[in-house]
Amino acid sequence: MKQSIKKNQTQQSLADSIKAGLYKLWSFPGGIKLPGNKSQSNHQPITSAKTARQLVIPLNQHIGQAAEPVVQVGDKVLKGQVLGHAHGIISAPVHASGSGIVTAIEERPIPHPSGLSALCVVIDTDDYEQCVEYTPLIRENKVSEAQAGETRENSADEQSITALSNEQINSQIADAGIVGLGGALFPAAAKLHTAEKMHTDTLIINAAECEPYITCDDVLMRYRPEEVILGILLIKKVVGAKKCLIGIEDNKPEAYEALLSAISGYTHAHKTAQTEPQIEIIPVPARYPAGGEKQLIQVLTGKEVPSRGLPMDIGIICHNVATAAAVYQAVYRGEPLISRIVTITGGAVKVPQNMEVPIGTPIRDVLTQAGLNEEKIEKVIMGGPMMGFALPSIDIPVTKATNCLLISEKDELTTPPPAMPCIRCARCSDSCPMSLLPQQMYLYAKSRELDKLQEYNLFDCIECGCCSYACPSNIPLVQYYRYAKNEINNKTQERNKADLARKRHEFREERLEKAKLAKAEAARLRKEKLAKKKALDAEKAKQEEAKEASSDDKSDSTASEKSAANTTAANSADLIQEAIARAKIKKAQQQSQRKNTENLTEDQQNQIDEANERRSKNSQIE
């Protein structure tokens, strides 16, 4: 009862602030109202997972290149120690989330829609929980003790943030292996670096969390609002953004209030400094997918991210609240990203909750701790019910991407009946937040007209699932689009490969042609040299003869010189003739040899075949 009153009041204040015209909100087309299913898991504080016996830590938990392993099997590693360095510009390091011995570096199944395996570092943990020494950039304030002097402490916080250089903060973020925790998994440092360069003026913090069941951001904001706000201030500092908007769905009044009270100190400090408010928390109407990056930007600013472009192209950078909290931990505690908050929910879980789980912990361990009815499991979904994917087993690790584990029992989620023909009712296009025409794209995907699909802007599809949800014929539309996107990407890759091969071939041909010409030129020069030399020799001989003769008759010398020149010309002509004759003989020989192998008897052919076979086998063994 008390709760509901409080909730009403909060919602009232939310409504008031909207009414007061503080925030002008825009809207996005389409979208759907979904049952929230959030109350199961968001009513208790964040629990923490027990250390697992074995941690399986994938080296690629981000967009970009996998981290390069720097540990070896048998190494003893401490909690927080680097297991793999970032490899390339878009990459992130991976750290040990517990102390122990590296027992394997091998391919293990990871949570991925394709069900693929990937290179993982396997650590058998010890009981000591030994930790590397963290080096924070700012010494942490004890936030809890500072009730009365909050304003002062907060402004102290701010001063210490401004004292840091952007490079310092960003390299700390890079070293901590922070990636976008909202689901994109893009290395945060790379994104911030680009944003800084591109003079991004608006920082949008995504706190919408629009998918049903997921509450990990909700509880993070409720129970650790200061961390979120300080993380946001750090990000804002690096980016150099003039304003910061936090977009939060209006179904999370508790989180809104928590953020608001955490922020009030800063706002106060700023009012005295007579600057515009740094951070605005803006409630947005709860309508799926309001938390989609593009939709949130549209709702908060009225701007649209250009097709195939980035928010930075319109001066906006978007980060998730969980990423902000991770930035806080990296800067204030020096702690790398070795754990994350995971929502564990669904009918097959006895105590739905949010748990701070070390990366690499087997999902089975996490579920067991939350109380799992294994026989009740119907589906295991990582992520939400709209955009998540079904896991084939629970014996795979939690990664930086694991925001929610939805363990459904029978009839909790739907297994749609077989698809019926499309009746063109346009419910899909009416619900599409991108204003696409799913019904047309479906027809073209079905008939594999890939060009047409691109004409209908297939690649603008954000795979939010609204169309599939709205379809009365139960057509798995998003599945068709995923398939078509893959198909087109594969085709493009193949074409690129073929282009490369063709270019290589052409280059080789050209090179060979050049080499041939150069060889011919060299041969010609050699021949000329040879001819000249011979001519010179002949001349010398003639001169010697002439010398001998000159003693007899000096007046004859000019005539003899003339005849010498003649002989030289004759000589070189002879040489060329000879060379041609030699070449002809050689050619004839080669031809006759070839004829030898061509007119083989069957026995001889068999023998040769056998020999060849043996040779190839040998080479295989080698």
Add this chain to the structure above:
Amino acid sequence: MFLAQSSPYLKPDLNVSKMMRVVTLLMVPGILTATYVFGYGVLVNILLAIVFALSFEAIILYLRKRPVRVYINDNSALLTAVIIGVALPPLAPWWLTFVGVFFAIVVAKQLYGGIGYNTFNPAMVAYAILLVSFPAQMTTYWQTPVMLLSHVDGQTLSLLETVQFQLFSQLPANVTMDALTFASPLSIVRTSVLSGAATIGEIDAQGNAFGVFGGIGTEWVNLAFLAGGLFMLRKGLISWHIPISLLAMLGFLSLLFGSFELDSNPSPLFHLFSGATMLGAFFIATDPVTAATTPRGRIFYGAGIGALIYIIRTWGGYPDAIAFSVLLMNMCVPLLDYYTQPRVYGHKADNDDQEQP
């Protein structure tokens, strides 16, 4: 291994079968009103149409080697049958319904590939073919509206007599066709005005065409269908685009031309509440399979039907025009859908031109 399937994993309890069933149920107020006004023939028509439609559908599905039960259960044949039943003249002989349903289900729907693949609205194909092939039965077998019985000294039939007439063409001894049937308000206006026999005012004075606000008798039927239609809008079963643009265009044109020549043009209310206007706007033009799908396309589609209804009613050869208007606009759907694609998020408005070949 747990159950694997692609997201989304949430799905509302919605399917084609349910949609069609609800739409059919929302026609009930209109059907009951029509029965009150035009007699039991309406119910007999609907019943016959349903029996014929389901039989044809089952046979063709069987011949096409499709799962009969699955597709029969989608209720689309049911809806088509009910629309045909309501649209046909209440005293239509059974074979008229039979031929109509045959063309709707077998030719216009199943031969085009079944549900979702037909280009033309099956019920309207049926109506148009019947109107062209059997004009006498289609135009004169309308029973005298109950409101006019005393005014024109008309006669009416009991349920049993209606069945007898429709199945065996047997009339009770004392009943004549002339006394039993009466021209519809639309055709009275149509013939009188076209031949110059009477002005609107004179027709009004005769008192057998204009009711309280629309066509006599039909105004109440239209009102009942409007109620069902508004409920569909409220429930989100149909979008507003088609019915609203259709009615707006029809109203606008009748207002426009009516304000020039009051003598030969009935009021917008008469156009909106006579004939099959409301049935057409909410239950026929909104057939998803054959209508335009883009938001702007649907507006053009609805407005096009509205305009054609007015044109054919006023200057064409038929008193009502829902069937021809819908069929003509069905033909335009691919074009409309192609040229009215919405601007996709993140694309510039003028990008559309580049993308069109």
